[in-house]
Amino acid sequence: EVRLVESGGGLVQPGRSLRLSCGASGFVFDNHAMHWVRQAPGKGLEWVAGISWNGRKIGYVDSVKGRFTISRDNTKNSLYLQMNSLRVEDTALYYCVKDSDGYNYQYFDYWGQGILVTVSS
């Protein structure tokens, strides 16, 4: 059974940093690209960042470029999102997501349950 478990969320002040982690199991982690997708309260889905199996193909939504960094550790079956210079508008439920493909982005076949990040003073 595929499992994706996010951790590291919480309440943080604007301008501060937070690091999200995602532990994966039930599939061969280093065969798949991975992503972070967020959903602000009552809003739609927004892709945040993606990373290929080997970390060589990385993409970000424009609004987080230069502030967020996606990474992975295939030895630990883990995905990360380092979030710096957080803004109120980054408040959202953040999902860890598995891609169906390894190097390219294709479709998202498994999702975690999400972790809440609240940016507020």
Next chain:
Amino acid sequence: DIQMTQSPSSLSASIGDRIIITCQANQDISHYLNWYQQRPGKAPKVLIYDASELETGVPSRFSASGSGTDFTFTISSLQPEDFATYYCQHYTNLPPRVIFGGGTKVET
């Protein structure tokens, strides 16, 4: 930049109804489009990938078609568990990017 316009943003329907949702891109995106269902309080679930391919285990009442700029998603006969929000999603690898449509809430 590619923009995805999904419509309608919401619709009212009854059990047994045929539901059609559209997704339009502002430039040719070939068949690089997926459809997801999100039930309240749950994570999204993929239903259709590559514009028209039904994901394994998804009921056949769900279907989709289209290519280029215009895409449609259909539920042939709405079931109680289908009341949810549906999203289209475009993906590209040059550059690597993913864009979701705004969503369509199907409600009673």
